[in-house]
Structures are given as C-alpha cells and as structure tokens.
Amino acid sequence: xxxxxxxxxxxxxxxxxxxxxxxxxxxxxDPLLARMADADHRVIGGVSIDTTRTANGRVKRVCxxxxxxxxxxxxxxxxxxxxxxxxxxxxxxxxxxxxYADGCAFDLTAPRAVVIEPGHDAWVVGKDAAVLIEFDTExxxxxxxxxxxxxxxx
Ligand SMILES: [Zn+2]
Numbered sequence: 001x002x003x004x005x006x007x008x009x010x011x012x013x014x015x016x017x018x019x020x021x022x023x024x025x026x027x028x029x030d031p032l033l034a035r036m037a038d039a040d041h042r043v044i045g046g047v048s049i050d051t052t053r054t055a056n057g058r059v060k061r062v063c064x065x066x067x068x069x070x071x072x073x074x075x076x077x078x079x080x081x082x083x084x085x086x087x088x089x090x091x092x093x094x095x096x097x098x099x100y101a102d103g104c105a106f107d108l109t110a111p112r113a114v115v116i117e118p119g120h121d122a123w124v125v126g127k128d129a130a131v132l133i134e135f136d137t138e139x140x141x142x143x144x145x146x147x148x149x150x151x152x153x154x
Contacts, residue, residue, distance in 0.1 A: 032092055032131055033063065045073040057137040057144075060089075064096070064130040069123035084150070086142040087116040087134050094130030098122030100151040118142055119150035 035041075039050035039061070048063040070083050078084075082101060091110045098120045099105045106122075108114050114132065116122070124130045137144045 032061075036061065045077050047074070057135060060132075060134050060136065062132045062134060064094070064124050064132070066124055066127050066129055068130075069121070070098075071121045082119045082121055084118045086118050086136070086145060086147050087114060087132065088136070088141070088145050088147075089114060089132055089134030092131045092133055094128045095125040096122055096130045096132075097125050102151065102153075104151065115145070115147070117147050117151040 036050045036052070039052045042049045042051075046065050046068055048065075050061040052059050074083065075081075091108050091112050091114050093110045095107070095109045096114075097105065097107045098116065099122075100117070100120050106116065106120075107125075110130070141147075142149055
C-alpha cells in the first residue's frame, strides 16, 4: 500500500502572483538587531555600535558578542586600564557581569535598566550577545546623569 502523500495546502497551489505578500511568509526581522537606516554604524573590538543623534545627546544600540570581555577586546584599543564610559540605558538582551577597581561587582540580566559608573571591566555571560540601548552625551555623560567621574563610595 502506497503511503498517502500529505495534502498540499490550497495556498501552495496558487500561482506565485496570487500568493500573499512575501513579508508574511518570512520570519520577521528582529528589530533589536536589524540594520538601522539612520544610524552611524561601527564595529570596534567586535562590538557593534549604532549611534543616532537625538535631542542634545545620542541614543546608541550596542551589541556585545558572546565571549566579549572589555579588558581583553577593548582595552588594547582604548588604552585606559578600565572602561571610563558611564553606561545608562536598557539591557534588552543577554547578561553582563563586571567589576570596579575596588572589587564591587555587578551582574545584569535582560530585561532591565542599567547604570554602570565609569571605571569598570565587564564581560558577556552565556551564549547570547548582550544588547544595550544606551543614552549618552559623549564626554559629559557621567556628569549629565549625576554619576562620579569614576566609581567610588561617598
Ligand atoms: Zn565600590
């Protein structure tokens, strides 16, 4: 006895010209990773950075790949002992751990708002890239958000 062939759906018999739009048959683009038409795109130390000027500051989408560690991949490029950026924003995907010079540590898992003071090392934990949407005012970011120039306890 011949095995029954699975019935083709009515849709697949239609000529291509009468099929619904392509977009509906494809997986939707992930807006968290898709190309941004209006952003300045750079890759530095394996980190993908899309920057958009907004109001008097910038909005950045920063994608840190799995295995990324600031002290390994970025320190040789930046040549400061620790990352001296203030990071304020929303961790949309992934997990990031880090330490400050005095031994204080952070462990951040998406989804959550994040504030990381200047003067840290940080690395991606797990198999997923970490995607951070951050707000900055370039060199004035720490002062703008009321953070110290470098992590400390008052
Ligand atoms: Zn501390």
